Amino acid sequence: MHIIARRAAMSIGSPVLSALCTSRLTGSRRTSTMAEHTPEQVVFNKPKVELHVHLDGAIRVQTILDIAKKRGIFLPANTVEDLTSVIILEEPATLTKFLGKFAEYMHVVAGDREAIKRIAYEFVEDKAKEGVIYVEVRYSPHFLANTKVDPIPWDQKEGDLSPDEVVHVVNEGLSEGERAFNIKARSILCCMRHMPSWSMDIVELCKKYRHEGVVAIDLAGDESLNCEAYPGHRMAYEEAARCGIHRTVHAGEVGPPSVVQEAVEVLKAERVGHGYRTLEDQALYKKLLAQNMHFEVCPVSSKLTGACDPDFTKHPVITFRKDKANYSLNTDDPLIFNSTLHLDYSTAQKYMGFTEEEFKRLNIRSAESCFLPEKEKKELLQQLREAYGMIESTAF
Numbered sequence: 001m002h003i004i005a006r007r008a009a010m011s012i013g014s015p016v017l018s019a020l021c022t023s024r025l026t027g028s029r030r031t032s033t034m035a036e037h038t039p040e041q042v043v044f045n046k047p048k049v050e051l052h053v054h055l056d057g058a059i060r061v062q063t064i065l066d067i068a069k070k071r072g073i074f075l076p077a078n079t080v081e082d083l084t085s086v087i088i089l090e091e092p093a094t095l096t097k098f099l100g101k102f103a104e105y106m107h108v109v110a111g112d113r114e115a116i117k118r119i120a121y122e123f124v125e126d127k128a129k130e131g132v133i134y135v136e137v138r139y140s141p142h143f144l145a146n147t148k149v150d151p152i153p154w155d156q157k158e159g160d161l162s163p164d165e166v167v168h169v170v171n172e173g174l175s176e177g178e179r180a181f182n183i184k185a186r187s188i189l190c191c192m193r194h195m196p197s198w199s200m201d202i203v204e205l206c207k208k209y210r211h212e213g214v215v216a217i218d219l220a221g222d223e224s225l226n227c228e229a230y231p232g233h234r235m236a237y238e239e240a241a242r243c244g245i246h247r248t249v250h251a252g253e254v255g256p257p258s259v260v261q262e263a264v265e266v267l268k269a270e271r272v273g274h275g276y277r278t279l280e281d282q283a284l285y286k287k288l289l290a291q292n293m294h295f296e297v298c299p300v301s302s303k304l305t306g307a308c309d310p311d312f313t314k315h316p317v318i319t320f321r322k323d324k325a326n327y328s329l330n331t332d333d334p335l336i337f338n339s340t341l342h343l344d345y346s347t348a349q350k351y352m353g354f355t356e357e358e359f360k361r362l363n364i365r366s367a368e369s370c371f372l373p374e375k376e377k378k379e380l381l382q383q384l385r386e387a388y389g390m391i392e393s394t395a396f
């Protein structure tokens, strides 16, 4: 059965690492969760940090079906199994084909407050079940809105949910999830490459909600569109830098190293989303290594979007590891890749020779590179070091 089909039956359950143990249950007590894996697939059964995952690429299929039913929206399939096969990418494709997958279901969730709050809440539950203790989740508020957005996305009729209120509703879902599942969840708001006219809204929303869980700005979408041609993004990133809003940019996923260079030098990105093709420009790569630039690596995603060679033994993260670069392992869009964070870790172990020590190291680097304020970052690092046996526990 597909992981997603199993994910469908997830219920509100026990938080954090205990959830990983459900995969070890046998017989009739076996529960259905997204994090359900055979024991050998859970190769790093310790607290983790995830920095690159899209909320709209991490929705449960059952939730899409439930919301469609409630709203009377037609879908081309009405079981989890069937809808899963409509949505997922099974074979390596292109970034363009991958981005087209969102149109299969975004119209179901967009414009509906209850649906948006639910996906945010369930997202936190799913991450807790994977053993994630800190996550930064990203999305485009415009893609979930149906008013004060031009054009209104996904062929929706005009309604009353603005990008601003989308952020408010997502924040509510995330913080309720944090309380229920005892993990920390923060958000990153995405500008979209093809919609530079939305980018100033995004930086204003980052400013407005910076004390309610929004930690950074991102630029996602089709990388063939550069910023020189679209000054809206550059202006938004300048304002973000001016106001101390953290910045990450999707770059070097399928685009050439020049897009990475532009992200770092023009947009003042502090982290690079993906960044694989940086390796094609050794001078740039060395410069970023020296700067301790963080690369948000998404192994399973990089194969299915066609960003990297499908042979994982040739993956750029192997070079990053060899060079002791600063990087994280992330799911990106687990709905569309029919994946979990465990699959990214087990892929790294099975095909790229990753060890427990490297998993610990990269999670520490991820925590160091997260967008939390310094005090909270220190607490997160302390939590990880204790869990990894690097320091004595301070708990009594």
Ligand SMILES: O=c1[nH]cnc2c1ncn2[C@H]1C[C@H](O)[C@@H](CO)O1
Binding pocket: 054, 055, 056, 057, 099, 102, 138, 139, 140, 143, 190, 220, 221, 222, 250, 253, 301, 305, 332, 333
């Ligand atoms: O891997 C990606 N590269 C570029 N854009 C992406 C990727 N995954 C998701 N997106 C886009 C589609 C989503 O609707 C948007 C905001 O989450 O970001």
